[in-house]
Amino acid sequence: MEFDVIDWHLLNLLQHDAAASNQALAERAGVSPPTALRRVRRLHQAGLITRTVALLDEDRLAALQGHGLSAIAEVTLDRQGAEHLAAFERRAVAESAVQQCWRVAPGPDFMLVLRVGDMPAYQVLAERLFTQDANVRNVRTFFATRRAKFSTEVPLGAAPRDT
Secondary structure, eight states: OOOOHHHHHHHHHHHHOTTOOHHHHHHHHTSOHHHHHHHHHHHHHTTSOOOOOOOOOHHHHHHHHTOOEEEEEEEEESOOOHHHHHHHHHHHHHOTTEEEEEEOSSSSSEEEEEEESSHHHHHHHHIIIIITOTTEEEEEEEEOSOOOOOOOOOOOOSSOOOO
């Protein structure tokens, strides 16, 4: 499947505002509404758009709920065989408090982005995810004091590569 500059422009528009109407997308992309709709459907079918979500403001939600704690955890396993890495990864991604799970190298085996209600909730999560796993050798957790930037945008570059 080939993609042209209009497809890339539509992807860029959608990742900035997925709630834009088809009419608005078409106008901004310089195509007719039926063309925009057809192309967006094709981008979904090609798997370039995996889902459309609402991004919530964690800090405002925390203020309304009276709490909120973000953390980044480095996790090093004792045994790094494929089955051990896969087992920990399955457990981590099953936790709703784990927002992101990255398998990394070199250094620790995993980097986890965590969001919990408060420190007691972190303790419960840490006990369940880290302490009860005999294969977890080391965990270093860093607690966020301020978020300077947050983006979900994927840089698309100036021009698409030839496929």
